[in-house]
Amino acid sequence: MSDYDFRPGGSLKLKSGVEEGGVKKKKKKSGKSKLKEALEKKHDTELQAKEATPERASSSASGRNSPAIVNGGPQKTEAEKRFEEVQRRRLAERVAKLANQTHKDRVHDFNSKLEALSEHHDIPKVGPG
Helix, strand or coil: CCCCCCCCCCCEEEECCCCCCCCCCCCCCCCCHHHHHHHHHHHHHHHHHHHHHHHHHHHCCCCCCCCCCCCCCCCCHHHHHHHHHHHHHHHHHHHHHHHCHHHHHHHHHHHHHHHHHHHHHCCCCCCCC
């Protein structure tokens, strides 16, 4: 009992004079340093990408047997392009529809959807009465 100070209503505390066997916590790194490191890594990768781009152009222009890489990513098929275009159009229509609606219209639509639901979705009455 010589190493601990028992205090009601709190956790166990080591006595101030005890240094041996004390618990040492690791210091936490600040979030600012992590953010700074992430930005530096991003900047480094961007620089590497910029440096690599002229090398690709010169190697493809030199007439080697390797095919010229125009785009870094895979080419999309016609179906994929059409699908993305349809998605873009639908999203634009949805945004335009929501932009034209007032709050009162949205509440009215929501209430009409709730009225259309069956009684199965009703909140049951709880309590006396």
